[in-house]
Structures are given as C-alpha cells and as structure tokens.
Amino acid sequence: MKYNIFGGNLPAVTITLNAGESIYTQSGGMTWMTDNISMETNMKGGFFKGLGRMLSGESLFMATYTARTDGAEITLASTFPGSIIAVDIGEENIILQKNAFLCAQPTVELSTYVTKKISSGLFGGEGFILQKLTGHGYAFFEIDGTCYEKVLAPGEVLKVDTGNVAAFEEKVGYEVERIKGFKNILFGGEGLFITKLTGPGKVWLQTMTMPGFAERLIPFLPIRND
Numbered sequence: 001m002k003y004n005i006f007g008g009n010l011p012a013v014t015i016t017l018n019a020g021e022s023i024y025t026q027s028g029g030m031t032w033m034t035d036n037i038s039m040e041t042n043m044k045g046g047f048f049k050g051l052g053r054m055l056s057g058e059s060l061f062m063a064t065y066t067a068r069t070d071g072a073e074i075t076l077a078s079t080f081p082g083s084i085i086a087v088d089i090g091e092e093n094i095i096l097q098k099n100a101f102l103c104a105q106p107t108v109e110l111s112t113y114v115t116k117k118i119s120s121g122l123f124g125g126e127g128f129i130l131q132k133l134t135g136h137g138y139a140f141f142e143i144d145g146t147c148y149e150k151v152l153a154p155g156e157v158l159k160v161d162t163g164n165v166a167a168f169e170e171k172v173g174y175e176v177e178r179i180k181g182f183k184n185i186l187f188g189g190e191g192l193f194i195t196k197l198t199g200p201g202k203v204w205l206q207t208m209t210m211p212g213f214a215e216r217l218i219p220f221l222p223i224r225n226d
Contacts, residue, residue, distance in 0.1 A: 001105065001138060003086060011084040012077035013102070013140055017067035024064040025076060025103035033065065033074040040064045064106065076103055076140070083147040085167070085204060086140050089133050092201070093170040096131040096141050100166065105137035115174070132170070141167060145208025152199025160195045163209040173198030 001023075002016040012031060015023055027041060041063045065074050078084055079099075087094060089108050101110055113132035133139050143166040152158060152172065168174060176193050197203050 003138070003140075005084050005086065007077075009081045009083075009146075010078065011082070011142075012075055013084050013086070014073055014075045015103070017065075017072045017074070018070045019067055019072075022064050022066040022106050023074065023103045024062050024106060026101070027061040027063050029063065029076055029103060030065065031075045031077040034072050036069045036072045037065050037067055037074055040066070078102070078142045080142070080144055082142055082144045082206065082208070084140055084142050085147055086138060087133070089136055089139055094133045094139075094167055095170055095174070096133065096167045097143075097165065098130060100141040100143060101131050101133075102140040102142050104133065104139035107137040108133055108135045108139045110139075113170075143167070143204065143206040145206050148205045148207065149202065150205070151202045152197065154200040156199040158197045158199075158203065160197060160205060162193055162195055164205050164207070165195050165197065165203065166206040167204040168197060169201035169203070172201035172203060 001018070001021055003013055004016075005011055005013045017023070017037070030039075041061050084102060089104075095113050104110065111132045111134065113130040115130065133141075147166065150158065162176070165174075173196070175196050175198075177196050178193055
C-alpha cells in the first residue's frame, strides 16, 4: 500500500492498493476512486461495536474498499480545514479525539476509549469517550489546523489548552487540572481547566479547534429579523 497526502490546509489522501489490499472508512467517507475497487458496507464487528463507534463520533456502518487489481486508487478528503496524519500502528495503541478517524487497513481496529478520570471526561474538551486504534498497519486521522508532533520523555509534562490535544499514545498520562490563581481564571483567557500530558510517549497537537473556529465566525453571521 502506498499513499500521498496533498491539498495543504484542505487536505486529502490518495491511497494506492495492490490486488487484494483493503482499507475501511466510515460510511460516506470516500471522495473518489478508480473502477477496479469493490465496496462492502457492514457494521464491522457487530452492532455493539458499531454503537460504540457512534458514541465516539463515527457512523454505525463502515465501508471496506478492496482492490481487484494492482494500482487501484481511492481518495478520501478531510471534512474540515486542517491536516491528515498517517500513523503506523504497531507496539503502541493510539488515542484520538472524537471524529478524528479517517480510514485504516483492516488489520487496524477502531474502538472506543473511555477516559479513566472524571475530570478528564468532564473538562477535557472531548468528553468521556474518545477513539482508540489498535492492531498493526496504517491508519489515517484528521485534525483541525496544523499538526505539531512531540515525543515526551519519561516524566516530561506538557500542558495544553483544552481541545488542542488531537491524539496521543495510550501510555501517555492524560488528565485535566484546574488553573491556579483567581486573576488567572478571570483574566487569563484560558478558562478554568487545562490538559496535562505526561510522558513517555508521542502526542499530536492541533493549532485550531472546530468549536473555537465556529465561535470566531458567530459575530460575522447575518442575523435574521422576522
């Protein structure tokens, strides 16, 4: 399998498959493809796994695309201005923000991940249920804005504004802590909580969030007067 990510801030990925190779994505995720690819839609893992995917922002049904001959191509586009990230799932499981999953090889399993701490679920910006990638093979996910990757050393701490954590290896400590100081809370502009990531492990951060982008647009939207 080969892939090419293109499009700058409005990205898409074209994946080239040899005969018998497959990828799967949520229902309706395909943008275009060559004629030598077959498609099969099912719940992939059964009803309960499909229901879990729905809680993490994906569709109940998944579509699997399989190449009938060498050189088959399929293209999937991001749903929001940002970046598409390719990861080789191996020894480390990866946790994603909701709605981030784009596509993966069948040897990669997409499931739900429930945050271990109540504070992380309530105030972490993504809720209690995130997405989890396990198995082996390539997977692709999308994030908002530009991606910044960082490998944290054992015990190294990185504090991130709520919502800017796009993905992290499962071994990375993930918790939410309250900002200290009355004036910091009132005038710091960061809200009450901030996300704390503790190494070792790799993290993927995003420079923009969809809710933040929508909030900036609200003052410019026309108001309808009936």
